[in-house]
Amino acid sequence: MTAVRLVPDGDGFDLLAGDTLLLRHRSDAPALFVGAGDADVDMYRGNYFLSDRLSARIPLVHASIDRETVTLAASSSTPALLRIVVDDTGFAVERLDPDLNRFWLRCVTEAGERLWGGGEQMSYFDMAGRRFPMWTSEPGVGRDKSTLMTFQSDRDGRSGGDYWNTNYPQPTYVSSRHYALHLDTTAYSCFDFRDPAHHEIECWEIPARVELFAAARFAGLVEQLSTRFGRQPRLPxxxxxxxxxxxxxxxxxxxxxxxxxxxxxxxxxxxxxxxxxxxxxxxxxxxxxxxxxxxxxxxxxxxxxxxxxxxxxxxxxYVNPYLAVDGSLFVEAADAGYLALRLDEDRPYLVDFGEFDCGIVDFxxxxxxxxxxxxxxxxxxxxxxxxxxxxxxxxxxxxxxxxxxxxxxxxxxxxxxxxxxxxxxxxxxxxxxxxxxxxxxxxxxxxxxxxxxxxxxxxxxxxxxxxxxxxxxxxxxxxxxxxxxxxxxxxxxxxxxxxxxxxxxxxxxxxxxxxxxxxxxxxxxxxxxxxxxxxxxxxxxxxxxxxxxxxxxxxxxxxxxxxxxxxxxxxxxxRPLMLDWEDDPACWGVETQFGYGRDLIVAPVIEADAERWSAYLPAGATWVHLWSGGRHEGGRTVEVAAPLGEPPVFWRDGSDHAALFAALAEAAR
Amino acid sequence: MTAVRLVPDGDGFDLLAGDTLLLRHRSDAPALFVGAGDADVDMYRGNYFLSDRLSARIPLVHASIDRETVTLAASSSTPALLRIVVDDTGFAVERLDPDLNRFWLRCVTEAGERLWGGGEQMSYFDMAGRRFPMWTSEPGVGRDKSTLMTFQSDRDGRSGGDYWNTNYPQPTYVSSRHYALHLDTTAYSCFDFRDPAHHEIECWEIPARVELFAAARFAGLVEQLSTRFGRQPRLPxxxxxxxxxxxxxxxxxxxxxxxxxxxxxxxxxxxxxxxxxxxxxxxxxxxxxxxxxxxxxxxxxxxxxxxxxxxxxxxxxYVNPYLAVDGSLFVEAADAGYLALRLDEDRPYLVDFGEFDCGIVDFxxxxxxxxxxxxxxxxxxxxxxxxxxxxxxxxxxxxxxxxxxxxxxxxxxxxxxxxxxxxxxxxxxxxxxxxxxxxxxxxxxxxxxxxxxxxxxxxxxxxxxxxxxxxxxxxxxxxxxxxxxxxxxxxxxxxxxxxxxxxxxxxxxxxxxxxxxxxxxxxxxxxxxxxxxxxxxxxxxxxxxxxxxxxxxxxxxxxxxxxxxxxxxxxxxxRPLMLDWEDDPACWGVETQFGYGRDLIVAPVIEADAERWSAYLPAGATWVHLWSGGRHEGGRTVEVAAPLGEPPVFWRDGSDHAALFAALAEAAR
CATH class of the missing domain: 3.20.20.80 (Glycosidases)
Known part of the structure; x- marks a missing residue:
């Protein structure tokens, strides 16, 4: 892992991971802001509508640097509001005023930078140019304000959603600049990648840490993140x-x-x-x-x-963490005091799941x-x-x-x-x-x-x-x-x-x-x-x-x-093609195909009425079309017949599993 | 006119119009904020989508008061950022830091307060509980995200609009607390009446003045506003x-x-x-x-x-301030240098009005x-x-x-x-x-x-x-x-x-x-x-x-x-019923009727398939139904037959124009 470095500069500092500049903080262009706000939460059956009544947003223009510690304030004459302590893996954040509950971070960006992650994003793999709130919720039905499905769902159930709604958000992104950033918080946060001048990360608390990861290769970053967030056991x-x-x-x-x-x-x-x-x-x-x-x-x-x-x-x-009020386990849990309660009275909090109410087991x-x-x-x-x-x-x-x-x-x-x-x-x-x-x-x-x-x-x-x-x-x-x-x-x-x-x-x-x-x-x-x-x-x-x-x-x-x-x-x-084929930059932008391991490229047909289908094949290998046996040099987009029953799949010539792949079409008979 | 008064109190001040408290500024609950932002403007055929890239919002917690002048800062040890000077009609506002371009004002509110005005509002006469951006634009087609018309218009032309879109916004409101507030600015502003704790007014510049009006009666407020904004000539x-x-x-x-x-x-x-x-x-x-x-x-x-x-x-x-590029006046204006120009080159700025382009005469x-x-x-x-x-x-x-x-x-x-x-x-x-x-x-x-x-x-x-x-x-x-x-x-x-x-x-x-x-x-x-x-x-x-x-x-x-x-x-x-019948509080909430002068109450049928219609008649008079001659004591809602041709209209018994009104039904034969 490349260590994170704090480099004082003029009246501010830079923060780098290896040679990659991540933050540039100056008095006239601060990268850190704190503030105070009051969240307004409107929820309907798992669809959340959040807004912030913001009262203050203070640019932390004054930075005092002592080795790895930066103490930040609104000015040289006012009390310090925030302290960050840089270490090898990012920086710890500490608020110095208990009234602060908002945090913003501006990160350096570069033209053409791609940004991946954000949890499980359904609409965009590359998040550049868009804004992604991080709040687990229903994913939306339709998720596209231009479709009738979304309109009807919004109208009837406030459930249409939008491109960023997901059941699984995570305040982590991987940049094509070969670093990853993770916000150590469970508060609402938002990754705004719209501004060409900088990324802006917003958080509705002062996060404990900002974690940074850097690696020479994307696969190395993924490995680091998997280690950090939890390596899964083998699938049975x-x-x-x-x-x-x-x-x-x-x-x-x-x-x-x-x-x-x-x-x-x-x-x-x-x-x-x-x-x-x-x-x-x-x-x-x-x-x-x-x-x-x-x-x-x-x-x-x-x-x-x-x-x-x-x-x-x-x-x-099937199971979920709720208990219907008309079931026996609800009674058992309620009697034992295992259910989450209302703020205003000592009764279980009931959630409307669409024509029936449930208690929440308080984990x-x-x-x-x-x-x-x-x-x-x-x-x-x-x-x-x-x-x-x-x-x-x-x-x-x-x-x-x-x-x-x-x-x-x-x-x-x-x-x-x-x-x-x-x-x-x-x-x-x-x-x-x-x-x-x-x-x-x-x-x-x-x-x-x-x-x-x-x-x-x-x-x-x-x-x-x-x-x-x-x-x-x-x-x-x-x-x-x-x-x-x-x-x-x-x-x-x-x-x-x-x-x-x-x-x-x-x-x-x-x-x-x-x-x-x-x-x-x-x-x-x-x-x-x-x-x-x-x-x-x-x-x-x-x-x-x-x-x-x-x-x-x-x-x-x-x-x-x-x-x-x-x-x-x-x-x-x-996996994204670039994890195995990073040196082929055309792989970086592929969003509708995946490598299934290193030896298969899968380009599923995801449109109706398709008779043929195009797939990009990574440079540096020869690829064999699973159904026809046709061979294609990588580094180009190929179009193949894709009738029902022949999903566009290609295997890598020279794979240890060539025999298995070659027999697949036979298995399908 | 009741004079505006500044009353120092503790570490802040109150601002009153007569006995009505309008602003309460304290160090722990400031009423004034300044900041800096960068507007993002997205326009499509007169439909505007504005957002703010806010970098700072500074609560002005420190107030120094010298007679009618208040100098405000983020703290006692930092430079003053804003000065307000109170006079009989409000207060002048002066920024003391040229980088500031955002302003917020929190006004005192009361439970049940009604708020009227905001220019020409199409959806809500009483603006309480909602948010009203002040930006002249197309009014929207449908203006209601739950209707198919709005959905189709949004989808096809980004033109569906919402309840607050209007061709004629104005940063002025009248409160049922018998005062009016006007923001002297042409910048984007927003009146947010959602928070039960305070109104919040936002402005994308430091406004020149905040003007305040107070009167014992609503009609007196309207007269003041008409005097301030321009009394119209008689209609021919x-x-x-x-x-x-x-x-x-x-x-x-x-x-x-x-x-x-x-x-x-x-x-x-x-x-x-x-x-x-x-x-x-x-x-x-x-x-x-x-x-x-x-x-x-x-x-x-x-x-x-x-x-x-x-x-x-x-x-x-018919005329409008644009000139189609394929017309002769465009050529005349362009040759004379009368058209507004592009920022980036010395060519007329052309606006797309829906399949044709126009120049803008630079007034x-x-x-x-x-x-x-x-x-x-x-x-x-x-x-x-x-x-x-x-x-x-x-x-x-x-x-x-x-x-x-x-x-x-x-x-x-x-x-x-x-x-x-x-x-x-x-x-x-x-x-x-x-x-x-x-x-x-x-x-x-x-x-x-x-x-x-x-x-x-x-x-x-x-x-x-x-x-x-x-x-x-x-x-x-x-x-x-x-x-x-x-x-x-x-x-x-x-x-x-x-x-x-x-x-x-x-x-x-x-x-x-x-x-x-x-x-x-x-x-x-x-x-x-x-x-x-x-x-x-x-x-x-x-x-x-x-x-x-x-x-x-x-x-x-x-x-x-x-x-x-x-x-x-x-x-x-x-006119709103309350202008003539203010002492009847039931008149304050009437939004779908109007007094046509003091002597007529008009309650137009604005729904399909109506055979009968209800109207509220102000207390303090007897009202005669225009078509039946039926007499109704005011202070109640009456229901009358409302077939096509008999719009629900009532005249005031005792009016100087009784004979004219009584003859109206005859005129309609």
Missing amino acids: GWAYEGAIVGLKQGADSFSRLETMIAAGAAITGLWCEDWVGLRVTSFGKRLFWDWKANEARYPGLRRRIAELDDRGIRFLG TNPEAADWFADRVIGREMLDYGLSGWMADFGEYLPTDVRLHDGTDGMLAHNAWPTIWAEVNARAIESRGRTGDALFFMRAGFTGVGRHCPLLWAGDQCVDFSRHDGIGTVIRAALSSGMLGNAYHHSDLGGYTSLYGNVRTPELLMRWSELSAFSPVMRSHEGNRPDENLQLDGDPVVLAHFARMTRVHAALAPYVKELCEEAAATGLPLQ | GWAYEGAIVGLKQGADSFSRLETMIAAGAAITGLWCEDWVGLRVTSFGKRLFWDWKANEARYPGLRRRIAELDDRGIRFLG TNPEAADWFADRVIGREMLDYGLSGWMADFGEYLPTDVRLHDGTDGMLAHNAWPTIWAEVNARAIESRGRTGDALFFMRAGFTGVGRHCPLLWAGDQCVDFSRHDGIGTVIRAALSSGMLGNAYHHSDLGGYTSLYGNVRTPELLMRWSELSAFSPVMRSHEGNRPDENLQLDGDPVVLAHFARMTRVHAALAPYVKELCEEAAATGLPLQ
């Missing part, structure tokens, strides 16, 4: 050796599974999120949020799980966290036979909640996804199932990867739309991967079907192709299963899906190696 | 003695006028905005912006104008203003025989323009409507036609009333929608009237027809009813005449219109008295 083999089929039709799910197997699908998991029973709302079929097997919906479930297990098929369920109370890990996940799920689950939500913690440990809701809100991940991981650890049982989350924040073995890309619309369709999954994998999250996947088929927008056969097939080249290939029936085509609802779609599961399964030996690489280096499986 | 009799019919079908306009007269309409004006010829764009038929009679479209126009004049019918045209050049007043309006319009015109636009001055007198575009932008009004007034004065020739404007800013005799409410959609339909005209009249603008009217029938939204017979009839009780009853064919029903396109609509013109004409003696009252006191003709 069963998770990538076949598909995980999502079905939620009660006992009929089992017969539908057999239909799929009979059609030739390679399946290693059955995921029934409705294992807890259903609740019908206007949004669609929702689950009954009382985390225990529903024997009425799944008679003899424990036995059936064991039977599947004998056939090498794991059973997965800042160690007893409550233990109870949820052991009593709920441990006893009701793992002991019952589950090998995995969707660990949903985490984004809804209200800011006006009273928590056991006294944390302010404005600071706890962003921290919650990671705390929630930790509860899940602890449950698995308590049963000795780490590296075997698997949970996946859409919510995240700094450190989520330390606990959560697998991200999922949240709730896409069931379409090809630019900001909420199938293509967002790729950017989500790239951005989260850039911060050291190795494992990513998505709901095969998309999730949100509203306003008559339903799945087409083409969408299901294109998504099957994308998912086959993801570490985990898991299908979802969506929010309105009955109105949407399912994988087993059309023989052509089913046959195509079965083929893609076989491709996926055939890749397992290669994926196993990628998992080992990830464990060693933190490199994500689905 | 011909403008209110009959309707002004807007037709734009070239020579056919004359025959259509005769049809209307034959149907019994009382008409004193023919308004042909197409007197300059047409240009067809995707928005609809636009005008050819080269300000001279188009003999091809109107053969023998000068003679026909004279013939109409002999029959007591005036002819009106900061006295020669250019004279040229436009004398050569264009004087010679081409008044000398030609026009008695009036729509003086359109004024809101589009770009902020990155180079002006003759060196004014920054950010400061000239809001000033432009008033400068434009002055050019029109000067033209009329040059021909000795003041008080006889008439022009009307939608754009405005502080002082527009000093020059412009008549406001028009801009471009409503041709519908009953809450934020862009017929009802907005009432709020526009109330808010602009509150600031001393006596004369207001609207496009009878509305203007904007897009996305298949067209006029219904009902809309035309309801708007005829509203316009009959406005000082000027002027119709408009709208942006897409051929796709929309016109007044003469349906015999029922035409008969109804003719009846309403007769009601309008019959009101003329009463309106003449209201004009005299306006000249004497500044009271608007269409």
Whole structure:
């Protein structure tokens, strides 16, 4: 790691990582500001509308430097307001006036600089030129103010969202100038990359530290970030050796599974999120949020799980950190005092999740966290036979909640996804199932990867739309991967079907192709299963899906190696091309393809009606088209036929896995 | 006038108008802030998107008071940043650091306080609880993010707008606490009335003054404001003695006028905005912006104008401050150096008005203003025989323009409507036609009333929608009237027809009813005449219109008295009920009715399909329903039948004009 250096200069200072200038602070152009504001938070069903009533923003024009310590003030004659202490990995920040609760940092920028990360960003991998608030929330439906879907969602549920909304924000970016910056805070923050003169980072508290990372190569930066934020355990083999089929039709799910197997699908998991029973709302079929097997919906479930297990098929369920008021666990938690309370009275805080209310298990109370890990996940799920689950939500913690440990809701809100991940991981650890049982989350924040073995890309619309369709999954994998999250996947088929927008056969097939080249290939029936085509609802779609599961399964030996690489280096499986091909600058701007390890380039078709597709192939290698065997020199964009069933994939000539890749097309027959 | 008083208190001061506390400044709760920012302006066809790159906001916690002068600083040990000097009418503001360009003022508020004014506000008469930027612009199409119209307009033209968009903003408000505040600036400013703790006023320069007004009665405040901002001349009799019919079908306009007269309409004006010829764009038929009679479209126009004049019918045209690049006046102005220039080169700045470009006459050049007043309006319009015109636009001055007198575009932008009004007034004065020739404007800013005799409410959609339909005209009249603008009217029938939204017979009839009780009853064919029903396109609509013109004409003696009252006191003709009935607190909150003078209460039907309608009648009088003769004691809401043709109108029993009112229903037969 290149050390961070403080260099006094005139009436200010520079801060460098190696030779890269990151901050330039002068009295006439300060880089540091503090202030005071009062947040205004408006929340509706996980959609947050934040604004700041700012009262002061003080440029810290006066800097006194003593070795590695800089003491900053508004002027030479007024009290110091902030102290920073530089060390090898960044600088600690200390406020010297307790009334300060706002912080701004201006960083040096360069023309053409690219900026990656920000957690799991769905719309833009390169964040340059835009502004990214860091606040975990619903991701939005449509996420594009120019689409009717977004308009309708905004109008009816304030839920349309925008390009920056994400379940998993993280105040960390990687610059193409070969450094990364992380803000050590769980407060609301905002990365503003619009100004050509400087980046401006805003934070609604004085952050504890500003962490800086530098490396000669991007892959080195990713490794550092993965080490810092948590290297994930290896993915269990069963998770990538076949598909995980999502079905939620009660006992009929089992017969539908057999239909799929009979059609030739390679399946290693059955995921029934409705294992807890259903609740019908206007949004669609929702689950009954009382985390225990529903024997009425799944008679003899424990036995059936064991039977599947004998056939090498794991059973997965669903859980989230809320408890519906009409469930028995709510009563148990409320009686024990495990629920977060209202500020104004000693009653559980209830959150509206769309036509039903829930209590929030207060994980800042160690007893409550233990109870949820052991009593709920441990006893009701793992002991019952589950090998995995969707660990949903985490984004809804209200800011006006009273928590056991006294944390302010404005600071706890962003921290919650990671705390929630930790509860899940602890449950698995308590049963000795780490590296075997698997949970996946859409919510995240700094450190989520330390606990959560697998991200999922949240709730896409069931379409090809630019900001909420199938293509967002790729950017989500790239951005989260850039911060050291190795494992990513998505709901095969998309999730949100509203306003008559339903799945087409083409969408299901294109998504099957994308998912086959993801570490985990898991299908979802969506929010309105009955109105949407399912994988087993059309023989052509089913046959195509079965083929893609076989491709996926055939890749397992290669994926196993990628998992080992990830464990060693933190490199994500689905990765930006530049991580392996940094010397080819054309790779730096590629947002809709990924390297699947170093030896595969995957350019999924993410538009409707495509017969041919273009892909950029990195310079320095020869690439073999998976389906035709056609060979292409790298360093150029090639166009290939891309009929359904032949997703544009290229393998590197000379790969150790050449034989495996060459046999893939055969596996798909 | 109650004098403003500065009262030192502890480490700060209070500012009072009479006994009303307006500002409370303390070191721990300052009322004054200064700062520095850099405006980001994004404009598309008159729709502006402004944001601020704020670098500093300094609470001026340290106040040194010497008699009426307060010197303010960030601390006792740092240089003073601002000086205010209090006098009887407010306080002068002086920046002591030239780098400061932002100013904030926090004013005392009270629970239940109402706030009126802000120029001509279309959506809300009472501004409490909301935020109102002050920046003249297109008003928006739809103006309500929950409507499809707004969504489509935003998507296709960035033109949907919001509740606060207006052609005529003015940084002035009247408080129900019996004071008014005006910011003496043409910079962008914003009145934020959302915080229950204080009002916050923001200004993107250090304003010259903060002016304060106080009076025991609201009517007294309006009189003061009218005196301050400019008392309008009396409206000429011909403008209110009959309707002004807007037709734009070239020579056919004359025959259509005769049809209307034959149907019994009382008409004193023919308004042909197409007197300059047409240009067809995707928005609809636009005008050819080269300000001279188009003999091809109107053969023998000068003679026909004279013939109409002999029959007591005036002819009106259209002009705006821009010159189309393909017109002859553009060449004339460009050759003389009368056009505003680009910042980066010595070429005229061209503005895109929607598929055609125009130059901007630079009115900061006295020669250019004279040229436009004398050569264009004087010679081409008044000398030609026009008695009036729509003086359109004024809101589009770009902020990155180079002006003759060196004014920054950010400061000239809001000033432009008033400068434009002055050019029109000067033209009329040059021909000795003041008080006889008439022009009307939608754009405005502080002082527009000093020059412009008549406001028009801009471009409503041709519908009953809450934020862009017929009802907005009432709020526009109330808010602009509150600031001393006596004369207001609207496009009878509305203007904007897009996305298949067209006029219904009902809309035309309801708007005829509203316009009959406005000082000027002027119709408009709208942006897409051929796709929309016109007044003469349906015999029922035409008969109804003719009846309403007769009601309008019959009101003329009463309106003449209201004009005299306006000249004497500044009271608007269409006025908030509380101006005459302040002691009835229920009148303070009425937003969809107006007093037409003191003796009429008008509650226009502004919803579709209404058969009955409710109106609040002020306490302290007995009110007679115009159509039924039914008598109602004031101080209550009454519901009356409101079929087409019987707009809910009530006259005050005991009025000097009782006989005239009683005969109105007869006039309508």
